[in-house]
Amino acid sequence: MSEMNTPVAAKMPSTEEIALIKKFLSDTTLFLGPDPEIMQNHDLMPRTEDEERAVGKVSDAHIIAKIRDRIQSGCDEGYEMVEQMGAAPGAKWGDVITGVYSASGDLAIASAGGVLIFSALVHHPIKFIIKNWMNDPTVGVREGDGFIHNDSRYGNVHNTDQSMIVPIFHEGKLLCWVASTVHEGENGAIEPGGMPSMAESPSDEGLKMSPFKVVENYQIKRDILTFLQNSVREPKLQYEDMKVKLFACLRIKQRIEETLKTDGPEALVSTLRLTMENVRAEVKRRVSQWPDMTVRTYIIQDSTLRENCVVKINCKLTKTGDRLIFDFRGSSPEFTNRATNTIVAGLKGMLAQVFLCYVWPDLPRGQAAFAPIEVITDPHSIVNCSYDAPNSQSLMSIFTGFTAGQHAVAKFLYSCPEKYTKVHAPTFNMINTFIWGGVSQHGETLGNLCADLNGMGAGATVDRDGEHALAPIFATMADIGEQELNEEEVPFLQLVSKKMTRDAIAPGKYRGGQGYTMMVATKDSEQWGFMTTAQGAKIPPIQGLFGGYACGCYPLSKVKGVDVYDVLMNEPHKFKHSIEELMNERPFDGASYTTHHMGMGFEISKRGELFMISQGAGAGYGDLLERDPAGVIKDIEEGLISPGVAERLYKVKFDPATLSINHEATAAARDEERRARVARGVPFKDFVKTWNKPKPPAHLQYFGCWGDDVGTLYVGSPDITRDANVPKPNYMRHPKDVRIEELEARLAQLGALAEEKQ
Amino acid sequence: MKVLMTEYLRIDLDTEHWECRVCNHDIGPATHSYKEGTLVHNRDPREIHPPILDPEKYRFTFSPDPEWVRILEYYCPHCGTMVETEYAIPGHPPLYDMEPDLPALKAQWAAREEIKDPVVGPAVVADQGHKH
Numbered sequence A: 001m002s003e004m005n006t007p008v009a010a011k012m013p014s015t016e017e018i019a020l021i022k023k024f025l026s027d028t029t030l031f032l033g034p035d036p037e038i039m040q041n042h043d044l045m046p047r048t049e050d051e052e053r054a055v056g057k058v059s060d061a062h063i064i065a066k067i068r069d070r071i072q073s074g075c076d077e078g079y080e081m082v083e084q085m086g087a088a089p090g091a092k093w094g095d096v097i098t099g100v101y102s103a104s105g106d107l108a109i110a111s112a113g114g115v116l117i118f119s120a121l122v123h124h125p126i127k128f129i130i131k132n133w134m135n136d137p138t139v140g141v142r143e144g145d146g147f148i149h150n151d152s153r154y155g156n157v158h159n160t161d162q163s164m165i166v167p168i169f170h171e172g173k174l175l176c177w178v179a180s181t182v183h184e185g186e187n188g189a190i191e192p193g194g195m196p197s198m199a200e201s202p203s204d205e206g207l208k209m210s211p212f213k214v215v216e217n218y219q220i221k222r223d224i225l226t227f228l229q230n231s232v233r234e235p236k237l238q239y240e241d242m243k244v245k246l247f248a249c250l251r252i253k254q255r256i257e258e259t260l261k262t263d264g265p266e267a268l269v270s271t272l273r274l275t276m277e278n279v280r281a282e283v284k285r286r287v288s289q290w291p292d293m294t295v296r297t298y299i300i301q302d303s304t305l306r307e308n309c310v311v312k313i314n315c316k317l318t319k320t321g322d323r324l325i326f327d328f329r330g331s332s333p334e335f336t337n338r339a340t341n342t343i344v345a346g347l348k349g350m351l352a353q354v355f356l357c358y359v360w361p362d363l364p365r366g367q368a369a370f371a372p373i374e375v376i377t378d379p380h381s382i383v384n385c386s387y388d389a390p391n392s393q394s395l396m397s398i399f400t401g402f403t404a405g406q407h408a409v410a411k412f413l414y415s416c417p418e419k420y421t422k423v424h425a426p427t428f429n430m431i432n433t434f435i436w437g438g439v440s441q442h443g444e445t446l447g448n449l450c451a452d453l454n455g456m457g458a459g460a461t462v463d464r465d466g467e468h469a470l471a472p473i474f475a476t477m478a479d480i481g482e483q484e485l486n487e488e489e490v491p492f493l494q495l496v497s498k499k500m501t502r503d504a505i506a507p508g509k510y511r512g513g514q515g516y517t518m519m520v521a522t523k524d525s526e527q528w529g530f531m532t533t534a535q536g537a538k539i540p541p542i543q544g545l546f547g548g549y550a551c552g553c554y555p556l557s558k559v560k561g562v563d564v565y566d567v568l569m570n571e572p573h574k575f576k577h578s579i580e581e582l583m584n585e586r587p588f589d590g591a592s593y594t595t596h597h598m599g600m601g602f603e604i605s606k607r608g609e610l611f612m613i614s615q616g617a618g619a620g621y622g623d624l625l626e627r628d629p630a631g632v633i634k635d636i637e638e639g640l641i642s643p644g645v646a647e648r649l650y651k652v653k654f655d656p657a658t659l660s661i662n663h664e665a666t667a668a669a670r671d672e673e674r675r676a677r678v679a680r681g682v683p684f685k686d687f688v689k690t691w692n693k694p695k696p697p698a699h700l701q702y703f704g705c706w707g708d709d710v711g712t713l714y715v716g717s718p719d720i721t722r723d724a725n726v727p728k729p730n731y732m733r734h735p736k737d738v739r740i741e742e743l744e745a746r747l748a749q750l751g752a753l754a755e756e757k758q
Numbered sequence B: 001m002k003v004l005m006t007e008y009l010r011i012d013l014d015t016e017h018w019e020c021r022v023c024n025h026d027i028g029p030a031t032h033s034y035k036e037g038t039l040v041h042n043r044d045p046r047e048i049h050p051p052i053l054d055p056e057k058y059r060f061t062f063s064p065d066p067e068w069v070r071i072l073e074y075y076c077p078h079c080g081t082m083v084e085t086e087y088a089i090p091g092h093p094p095l096y097d098m099e100p101d102l103p104a105l106k107a108q109w110a111a112r113e114e115i116k117d118p119v120v121g122p123a124v125v126a127d128q129g130h131k132h
């Protein structure tokens, strides 16, 4: 025994031995999983010798700009092709991106339209291909090849998105890559539509394509295609869109080749490299103009989509000189069996959108704009989840992470004289829409979603109201699509759509843009259902800015035991066009009326049953007592706010019949309210004495740090904590088990379980 | 020199104090959170986000749940302007939301002209077309 414990002088291996050990390890690797070296790094790859040579030869700003514009229009052309020809609803509304990547895999130039977050993610699978397949004799990368990928753990938002990646060669040498990515929807997961909230492990999340070759000699390999089709609910879609993405890539390839003919390969390589390096340098310069400061904020997720609970996204943003550091430590630990986790690259991709869409929209779109910005997280965090955690509903965490970033950034921008956009309150961040699936009226199996998720209300800005149902935070140039066209394909109608939900407001000096009501009911199919995947039915998912309020909450309402199509045929006067009237007046005899949080697992619907939700409002900006009274009256006239609520909140006095404003009475009412605030407000130091508590409240299932102590994470209870740096499993119980236990306890109390054998 | 930090707050770099931009009230030292110089009101969120569905009938009403979240409203103690809001979990300590580095701020503004009216930023305007 003693011999074993005797330390022996360690012998350092020689260089030769190290090389041998490395070769041994790489030859005997049993599984090439996601590579942390690739996945944790979002900065640009170092300049290669080829790039150095190219930049030395061609660096004239005019030539670079000309070639960049040509490549950019090539990307836009590819984007248009996918949007016009793609079969996925996502393609039709612009949930697409195309781009050109450097030989090392960095995204240099992306299409002007579409979902930019993909562009911050697809460089990961390309780098995986370069590292692992390029020199592997069983795979290789050759002219005419195409690679497919969807597994988020190798670099993606979630597994509904599929990429086609094509290497571009010139005279036998790899010059760059082109890729096209689409939110395809269906992917064979346990729920239709590709974003299962019921997933309790990655094995429930459907197709998990690590990057692999699916195209040779520019032809899709039929055997592999058939396997993929056989793995999803929409085989036609799988084939069609693989073809469309391939041809979009080939069109961009054609544009690159034209540039090569006129300007040569060095000019192209130099353009890609300098575009990235110049953007990166410009971002550092712009950051240096901000005040040196630390800004703190947090955004609360109020559910895992399975149950309501309190999940903190904690954000500390620090700017020092030309460094900008997002610190998300203290955010909730990852959930072992809930799907709302995200890989950290997804969070970074979404934070990149804060800058490229809302702060510096003038910068060329690509990977470089976020490259110099730093991100810190805890290990196994909800914003940096592990390989074993499900992440099909990562949108919940990347969107709340985005909002934390957007909220924090606004506080830096106000004082900065150099501005590229207006200071902006947070935009609504939840995908309040219906995901659907089943067998259509044409007998086809479908699984996808309504493009209405793109109708997020915009936040107010420094000098104007937010726009209604404007655009999703992940794609400022996306569209909502034509519902009537959609209804030709799917067996349900949106009986009410695009009607603003009254009183679902975000007040302020400038109010947030509002969201609209959606009511859907199935028709012409006995095998059709819906799901919803959003948070924010108990706690607003955003914060207001500079005294503005956030939005309120948005639940799901259901009316069952009725066929509204019969009602519309026989007693049309009974149908009402707002959730408020239908739910409060209950006009259908014998029907049931219920409300729920917005995490409805896939549910089969009967003909004529109503499922009703609302889009959300962006946040308000500034003190609501400073709102122009005319703006308040306009909101009443447009049905955004009811007269009583408007008068009570904004302290505007007006004639209820004519809506003419009494300016004097309004000014007096507002002065009185300011005095009332001073009277009811408690000095901060006294307030915190009674308000501050040392732990989260016992009545809430709370996840994340409490206060400033980011080293301690609460895990569902004020009495259960863990060290932020020491990951542990975090299992949630089945909500039905929890409910059964509650009901059994009540039965036991009543003595009704006494006879039951245990 | 004074720096306009938010819609309602500025920092006087000479006195190193936060000031209210509406009434010029001295809020307190800029080495601390401006919140320490404000009055706070713990607002029931249902008062701002009114229930659209009848709370007697339904579990979810479009109002935030007052046992799950509160709105902390921060007022200027002199003029009553609401300088900030914070949607907070009950009992969660208020955030030190803006902690400027004062020496760095002074150095930065030493090279700049004082700005009295906030810079709004560019408006989105319709494209005027391609011209030479």
Ligand SMILES: [Zn+2]
Binding pocket: B020, B021, B022, B023, B024, B025, B076, B077, B078, B079, B080, B081
């Ligand atoms: Zn004041």
